[in-house]
Amino acid sequence: MRNKILLRNLLALFLLAVVSIAAFGQNVVVLVIDGARYSETFGAKAAYMPDIWTTLRPKGTIWTDFRNDSITKTDPGHSTIETGIWQNIDNSGLDRPHQPTFFEYFRKASLADEQSTAVIVGKKKLDILTYSTDPEYGKEYRSAFYLDSSDMSVFTRVKNVLIQKHPRLVLINFPSVDIIGHKNDWNGYLSAIKTADSLVQALWNLIQSDSFYRNSTTLFVTNDHGRHDDEHGGFSNHGCSCEGCRHIMLFAIGRNIPAGGVVTAKHTQCDIAPTAGVLLSFPTPKTIGMNLLLDISNSPKY
Ligand SMILES: [Zn+2]
Numbered sequence: 001m002r003n004k005i006l007l008r009n010l011l012a013l014f015l016l017a018v019v020s021i022a023a024f025g026q027n028v029v030v031l032v033i034d035g036a037r038y039s040e041t042f043g044a045k046a047a048y049m050p051d052i053w054t055t056l057r058p059k060g061t062i063w064t065d066f067r068n069d070s071i072t073k074t075d076p077g078h079s080t081i082e083t084g085i086w087q088n089i090d091n092s093g094l095d096r097p098h099q100p101t102f103f104e105y106f107r108k109a110s111l112a113d114e115q116s117t118a119v120i121v122g123k124k125k126l127d128i129l130t131y132s133t134d135p136e137y138g139k140e141y142r143s144a145f146y147l148d149s150s151d152m153s154v155f156t157r158v159k160n161v162l163i164q165k166h167p168r169l170v171l172i173n174f175p176s177v178d179i180i181g182h183k184n185d186w187n188g189y190l191s192a193i194k195t196a197d198s199l200v201q202a203l204w205n206l207i208q209s210d211s212f213y214r215n216s217t218t219l220f221v222t223n224d225h226g227r228h229d230d231e232h233g234g235f236s237n238h239g240c241s242c243e244g245c246r247h248i249m250l251f252a253i254g255r256n257i258p259a260g261g262v263v264t265a266k267h268t269q270c271d272i273a274p275t276a277g278v279l280l281s282f283p284t285p286k287t288i289g290m291n292l293l294l295d296i297s298n299s300p301k302y
C-alpha cells in the first residue's frame with residue numbers, strides 16, 4: 001500500500017516536471033541556405049526574397065554586415081555556425097569540428113536526449129555536424145541526423161521531424177542554391193533563392209502552427225558562405241576571401257527577437273552558437289563569438 005502511494009507521488013512529480021520543462025522550454029532553429037551571395041539576398045531587397053523581405057522582416061531583425069571571416073566553404077562554414085569558433089577543417093566530409101557543437105553543449109547541460117536535437121541536411125558530407133572531436137564532449141552528446149537531397153525534400157523532412165519528434169535545437173541545410181550555382185546557371189540560381197525564400201516562410205508558418213513551438217522558438221536564417229563577386233570569378237564558385245564570398249545574410253525572428261530591427265554593426269558566424277546558448281540556457285565556454293541579442297536592442301528600426 002505504502003509503495004503504491006509512493007509510486008503515485010513519484011509519478012505525479014514526474015508528470016509535473018515534464019509539464020514544467022515543456023512550459024518553460026524554448027527552442028532554436030538555425031537554417032542555412034547554402035552559398036547564397038548577399039547581393040542576391042538582402043542586397044537585392046525583395047527581388048529574390050519577397051517572403052522574407054516583405055512579410056517576415058518587419059516581424060524580425062536583420063543584420064546587414066554579417067560575415068564568414070574564415071574559410072568560405074561548406075563544411076567549415078556550417079561547423080563554425082554550430083561551434084562558435086572558426087573551424088579550419090576539410091571540406092569533403094573527412095573532418096569533424098574540433099570544438100564542441102551547440103548540440104553537445106545543450107545535451108551535456110540539460111541531459112536532453114539525442115532526439116531533442118536534429119541535423120537535417122541536403123548534403124551527405126554534412127553528417128560531420130552531429131558531434132565534434134572534443135574529448136570532453138563528442139559522440140555521447142551527438143545530434144540525431146537526417147539526410148535528403150533538395151530544398152523541397154529537406155523541407156518535407158523538417159516538417160515530419162518537427163511535428164513527430166519536437167526537437168528543441170535544430171540545424172538545417174538547404175543545398176539547392178549552391179548546387180545550382182556551381183552549374184553556372186544564373187536563372188536557376190536566382191530561382192533556387194526564391195524557392196528557399198518561400199520555404200523559410202513555410203517553415204515559420206509551421207513553427208507558429210505547432211503548439212510546442214509557437215511563441216517559444218527563435219529561427220535564424222543565414223548562409224555558410226557567399227559566392228565570388230564578379231571581380232573574383234563570379235557566382236559559379238566560392239572559397240576565397242573576396243567580399244562576395246565573405247558577406248552573407250542573417251535574419252532572426254521569434255522569441256526574444258525585436259520586430260523591425262536592423263543591426264548594422266559587424267557580426268560573424270561565430271556569434272550564432274553563443275546566442276543559441278543564451279536562448280536555451282546552456283554555457284558555451286569554447287566559443288569566441290558574442291551574444292547577438294546584446295546589441296539588437298540598441299539598433300535603429302526601419
Ligand atoms: Zn556551401
Ligand SMILES: [Zn+2]
Nearest residue numbers: 228240242245
Ligand atoms: Zn571569392
